[in-house]
Amino acid sequence: xxxxxxxxxxxxxxxxxxxxxxxxxxxxxxxxxxxxxxxxxxxxxxxxxxxxxxxxxxxxxxxxxxxxxxxxxxxxxxxxxxxxxxxxxxxxxxxxxxxxxxxxxxxxxxxxxxxxxxxxxxxxxxxxxxxxxxxxxxxx
Ligand code: CMP
Numbered sequence: 001x002x003x004x005x006x007x008x009x010x011x012x013x014x015x016x017x018x019x020x021x022x023x024x025x026x027x028x029x030x031x032x033x034x035x036x037x038x039x040x041x042x043x044x045x046x047x048x049x050x051x052x053x054x055x056x057x058x059x060x061x062x063x064x065x066x067x068x069x070x071x072x073x074x075x076x077x078x079x080x081x082x083x084x085x086x087x088x089x090x091x092x093x094x095x096x097x098x099x100x101x102x103x104x105x106x107x108x109x110x111x112x113x114x115x116x117x118x119x120x121x122x123x124x125x126x127x128x129x130x131x132x133x134x135x136x137x138x139x140x
Pocket of ligand 1: 054059062063093111112113114116117118
């Protein structure tokens with residue numbers, strides 16, 4: 001299996017509760033390397049662009065409002081099969097359905113305030129990484 005990169009966000013409910021280190025520990029325990037990371041406060045425009053695929057969904061406004069409600073930590077994670085591996089580590093979008101040992105089972109508050117985002121495919125990972133990081137900010 002090839003080494004891949006995926007894009008991750010530690011969401012405002014995680015920064016608000018000061019649990020970014022606890023989440024990073026689960027990421028690293030799974031064998032993923034944090035090869036880029038920065039704490040930012042997303043603008044409304046950045047959040048709308050990032051979640052444009054969900055524009056027609058009824059929760060879009062709520063999702064954007066939440067993502068700009070406080071700081072987030074954006075990351076690039078690297079490792080074998082990183083995209084699928086991180087989705088396994090995150091657990092189901094709805095924390096009530098997330099498996100034991102996953103980030104969302106341990107930390108997410110609700111389907112909206114679900115602590116983390118991870119890319120769903122190589123194409124989206126490349127687009128999401130490029131939205132927030134220049135090539136020279138990623139150090140593998
Ligand atoms: P994420 O992986 O960041 O991708 C899209 C996000 O939309 C998802 O995580 C959830 O946080 C959010 N989301 C999905 N379904 C709902 C919903 N029914 N209500 C509010 N937010 C949702």
